[in-house]
Amino acid sequence: GQQVMQIPQYQHVQEGEDFTTYCNSSTTLSNIQWYKQRPGGHPVFLIQLVKSGEVKKQKRLTFQFGEAKKNSSLHITATQTTDVGTYFCAVKTQGGSEKLVFGKGTKLTVNP
Amino acid sequence: GAVVSQHPSWVICKSGTSVKIECRSLDFQATTMFWYRQFPKQSLMLMATSNEGSKATYEQGVEKDKFLINHASLTLSTLTVTSAHPEDSSFYICSALRGLSGSPLHFGNGTRLTVT
Numbered sequence: 001g002q003q004v005m006q007i008p009q010y011q012h013v014q015e016g017e018d019f020t021t022y023c024n025s026s027t028t029l030s031n032i033q034w035y036k037q038r039p040g041g042h043p044v045f046l047i048q049l050v051k052s053g054e055v056k057k058q059k060r061l062t063f064q065f066g067e068a069k070k071n072s073s074l075h076i077t078a079t080q081t082t083d084v085g086t087y088f089c090a091v092k093t094q095g096g097s098e099k100l101v102f103g104k105g106t107k108l109t110v111n112p
Numbered sequence: 113g114a115v116v117s118q119h120p121s122w123v124i125c126k127s128g129t130s131v132k133i134e135c136r137s138l139d140f141q142a143t144t145m146f147w148y149r150q151f152p153k154q155s156l157m158l159m160a161t162s163n164e165g166s167k168a169t170y171e172q173g174v175e176k177d178k179f180l181i182n183h184a185s186l187t188l189s190t191l192t193v194t195s196a197h198p199e200d201s202s203f204y205i206c207s208a209l210r211g212l213s214g215s216p217l218h219f220g221n222g223t224r225l226t227v228t
Contacts, residue, residue: 033216042205043156045216088155090217098144098209100217102156 004032004091006103014111019076021106023089030092032072033100034063038085046074046087079110115139116208118220125196125227133191133223135206141186142208146217147179150203159204162189196227 006023031050035043049065056063062075086105093099115138125131143164148156161169168181180192203224207217
């Protein structure tokens with residue numbers, strides 16, 4: 001089935017530093033979604049990327065979809081303590097199913 | 113935004129008993145819901161797809177007789193962990209698909225199950 005590799009698994013930064021997490025697939029993706037899960041909470045949808053080379057911004061968050069639609073990244077500029085959590089990318093399985101397969105996630109901790 | 117309610121938030125049960133978890137879409141109809149399981153510090157693992165009015169579709173390795181799923185209406189899906197054992201202890205999260213294909217998932221708050 002469809003799999004996506006996500007790195008790094010953990011990232012610890014000082015408040016104000018930047019943060020990036022990456023997702024890679026061996027096959028072309030139709031789209032990719034990003035979710036954030038706060039400690040003890042449930043995943044919350046952040047964004048969906050569909051087009052090749054697409055770049056979307058949400059305040060300090062920048063999401064990119066690769067030209068070949070095989071990789072994606074989430075970049076946070078000047079992290080804040082509120083950014084703490086685990087960031088997951090998720091992709092639909094092949095065959096037209098609506099099932100989402102999640103990457104392993106990147107756990108971000110921010111030192112104030 | 114769309115709200116998905118999951119109940120209970122946490123439950124402790126004895127080994128051998130069954131536990132039912134409810135997942136409700138509060139402000140939209142969800143023909144499709146998904147049940148995930150999450151172990152500590154790990155990602156979400158899809159267990160099954162719950163389809164309103166039909167049998168659930170289970171992922172490989174998930175015992176359908178162990179994890180009973182019923183999607184009786186467009187707003188309610190239930191997951192029953194039958195004859196629970198300590199290894200079933202985990203965080204179970206439901207999600208609902210609202211809208212057209214490719215729409216994001218809306219997650220419930222999750223249920224932390226502890227089997228003693």
